[in-house]
Amino acid sequence: MVYGMITIALPKGSLEAQTLQLFKEADLEVRRTDRDYNPTIADSRIGKIKILRPQEIPTYVDKGYFDLGISGLDWIRETGSDVVEVSNLSYSKTGEGNVKIVIAVHRDEPIENVTQIRPGSRVTTEYPELTRKFFEGLKIPVQMFHSYGASEAKVPDLMDVVVDLTETGTTLRKNGLKIIGQIMESHTAIIANKKSWEDTEKRREIEEIKTLLFGVIEARHKVLLTMNVPTASMERIVAALPAMKKPTVSRLHGIEYYSIQTVVPKKTVNQLIPQLKACGAEDILEIPIAKIVP
Numbered sequence: 001m002v003y004g005m006i007t008i009a010l011p012k013g014s015l016e017a018q019t020l021q022l023f024k025e026a027d028l029e030v031r032r033t034d035r036d037y038n039p040t041i042a043d044s045r046i047g048k049i050k051i052l053r054p055q056e057i058p059t060y061v062d063k064g065y066f067d068l069g070i071s072g073l074d075w076i077r078e079t080g081s082d083v084v085e086v087s088n089l090s091y092s093k094t095g096e097g098n099v100k101i102v103i104a105v106h107r108d109e110p111i112e113n114v115t116q117i118r119p120g121s122r123v124t125t126e127y128p129e130l131t132r133k134f135f136e137g138l139k140i141p142v143q144m145f146h147s148y149g150a151s152e153a154k155v156p157d158l159m160d161v162v163v164d165l166t167e168t169g170t171t172l173r174k175n176g177l178k179i180i181g182q183i184m185e186s187h188t189a190i191i192a193n194k195k196s197w198e199d200t201e202k203r204r205e206i207e208e209i210k211t212l213l214f215g216v217i218e219a220r221h222k223v224l225l226t227m228n229v230p231t232a233s234m235e236r237i238v239a240a241l242p243a244m245k246k247p248t249v250s251r252l253h254g255i256e257y258y259s260i261q262t263v264v265p266k267k268t269v270n271q272l273i274p275q276l277k278a279c280g281a282e283d284i285l286e287i288p289i290a291k292i293v294p
Contacts, residue, residue, distance in 0.1 A: 005044075005045060005046060005047030005048075005205075006045060006046055006047065006067040006068055006196070006202055006205045006206060006209070007046075007047050007048040007049075007065075007066045007067050007068070008041075008046060008048070008049050008050075008066060008067070008068045008069065008070075008209075009049075009050050009051075009052050009057045009060055009061060009065075009066040009068070009069040009070070009071075010023075010030065010049065010050070010051050010052070010069075010070055011051070011052070011053070011054035011057060011070055011071055011072075012051045012052060012053060012054075013053060013054065015054055015070070015071075015072070015188060016051065018188075019070055019188075022089075022213055022216055022217070023041070023213070025216040025290070026212040026213050026215065026216045026291070027212070028041050028043055028046070028209070028212060028213075029041065029042070030049060030051075032051075037050075038050075039051060045205040045208065045209065046209075048066075050066070054070075054071040054072055054075050055071075055075050055078075055079070055126075057069040057070070057071040057075070057191075058071050058075050058076045058079045058081035058083055058191060059079050059081055061081065061083050061191050061192065061193050062079075062081040062082050062083050062193070064193050064195060064196075066193065067192060067193050067196035067202055067206065068086075068190065068191070068192050068193075068196070068206055068209065069083075069190075069191050069192075070089065070188060070189070070190055070191070071188070071189065071191060072099075072186050072187070072188055072189065073085075073184075073185075073186040073187050073188075073189050074099075074101055074127065074130070074165060074184065074186035076189065076191065077130060077184065078127050078128075078129050078130050079129075080129070081191075082194065083191040083192060083193065083194065084191060084192040084193070084194055084197045085189050085190075085191055086189070086190040086191060086192050086197075086206065086210060087189065087190045087210055087214070088187050088188075088189055089187070089188040089189060089190060089213070089217070090187070090188075090217060098185045098186060098187045099165055099166065099167045099185070099186050099187070100165070100166055100167075100182050100184070100185050100186070101127060101130065101163060101164070101165055101182065101183040101184050101185075101186060102163070102164060102165075102166055102169070102172075102179045102181065102182050102183070103117075103134075103161060103162075103163050103179070103180055103181040103182070103183065104152070104155070104161070104162050104163075104164065104172050104177040104178060104179045104180065105117070105155065105156075105160065105161055105162075105177065105178060105180055106155055106156040106176055106177060106178075107176050107177060107178045108156075108176075109156075109160075109178075111180055112180060113180050113181060114138060114140075114180055114181035115138065115140075116180075117135075117138075117140055117142070117160075117161060117180075118160070119140055119141050119142070120141065120142065120143060121140075121142050121143065121160040121161050122142070122143045122145060122158070122159045122160045122161065123135070123142045123143065123144055123145065123159065123160070123161040123162070123163060124145045124146075124147045124151050124154050124155070124158070124159040124161070124162050124163075125144070125145075125146070125147055125151060125162065125163035125164065126146070126147050126148070126149070126151060126164070126165075127163055127165075127183075128144055128146050130163075130183055130184070131144065131163045131183070132144060134163075134183050142161070145159065147162075151163075151164045152164060152171060152172050152175040152177055153175060155175075155177060162177065163183065165186065166179075190206075190210055190213070192206055211293060212291070214293075215290075215291030215292055215293045216290070216291055218291070218292040218293070218294070219289040219290060219291050219292040221265060221266050221267065222263050222264065222265055222266060222289055222292065223263070223264060223266045223269060223286050223287060223288060223289060224261065224262070224263055224286075224287040224288075224289055225241075225260075225261070225262055225263075225264055225269070225272075225273075225276075225284065225285070225286055225287075226259065226260065226261045226283075226284070226285045226287065227259070227260050227276060227281040227282065227283060227284040227285070228252065228257050228258070228259055228260075228281070228282045228283045229257060229258045229259075229260055229280060229281050229282070230256060230257055230280055230282075231256040231257065231258065232256075232280070233279055233280030233281070234249070234258050234260075236279050236280070237260065237276055237279045237280065237281055238260070240272075240275055240276065240279060241260075241262050241264065241272075241276075242264055242265065242268060242272070247260050247261060247262035248260070248261040248262065260281075263289065263292070269286055273286070
């Protein structure tokens with residue numbers, strides 16, 4: 001690892017676009033070309049950057065090849081990596097929130113839960129360790145087949161059971177499968193090497209990067225509203241505002257008006273602005289927010 005600068009492993013594939021966008025919005029843009037295996041971030045805290053398969057990142061962070069990594073909780077558990085889980089990032093490959101590792105069979109199978117899976121069933125999965133431990137816990141012997149993608153397409157012709165990652169279950173259902181159980185929920189996580197986390201300087205840098213990333217996440221779906229309000233209308237308008245905290249109110253010089261600033265959910269703005277206007281607010285501005293750091 002580079003002394004005095006943190007090294008970072010970022011995920012390629014399904015998490016890549018969301019991760020790179022998050023870093024860009026945090027003013028930590030990853031600069032690279034299509035054939036560039038050594039991208040850079042123009043930040044004095046950051047040294048080496050690599051974009052790798054998320055399956056590999058927990059192991060590399062565990063071994064100290066990187067100080068910091070972003071990967072799924074599923075791959076941390078699958079690889080048994082001994083890392084510090086710094087924080088949960090609230091996004092997945094297509095949106096926000098958690099994903100699940102589920103067990104599915106063909107919809108025509110007379111099976112409604114995992115305890116009904118027949119001994120000796122053929123199970124395909126990209127998570128052989130998690131799957132093995134799960135079926136050992138159920139005391140159901142199965143044949144394990146490590147999958148390298150498109151696991152849902154192998155049932156029922158080649159396999160009897162699939163263990164796969166899903167957000168909504170839509171792809172599984174489109175392939176004629178039904179979900180009968182769940183192994184775990186997963187999320188995208190910031191992870192750190194244990195020695196790096198114990199290093200005061202590197203931990204400070206990791207925490208600063210985390211603060212910037214979470215500032216972006218916190219600001220998403222929120223906007224800043226500012227407006228001028230006659231004194232007579234002020235209490236009515238303040239009562240209508242769904243503020244994160246109490247709004248900032250300041251008196252305008254020389255006239256019976258106040259200026260109000262407040263942060264509100266963006267999804268409420270289209271209904272809120274006409275309401276505020278009807279209550280007497282003037283000069284209403286809706287302003288995007290880049291980061292919110294509590």
